[in-house]
């Protein structure tokens with residue numbers, strides 16, 4: 001009888017003007033269902049600007065674009081010139 005570790009919940013966090021950070025126990029597949037090897041990657045960054053040369057992964061190319069994304073979960077918009085908002089408890 002094996003004792004499996006409980007899977008850690010998946011958390012997806014938006015980065016201001018950047019990728020989606022995914023942490024936890026997840027499987028990433030392409031549109032055909034082929035699995036990306038994310039072995040030994042406890043978290044990954046998924047491109048949402050469309051400019052990465054390594055899609056679906058972020059390669060940092062968003063920094064050289066005018067891509068802006070600062071939406072907040074509460075429907076507001078972050079202060080683009082300020083610091084990132086803190087998470088609510």
Ligand code: FES
Nearest residue numbers: 047049058061062
């Ligand atoms: S979000 Fe980083 S390259 Fe697209």
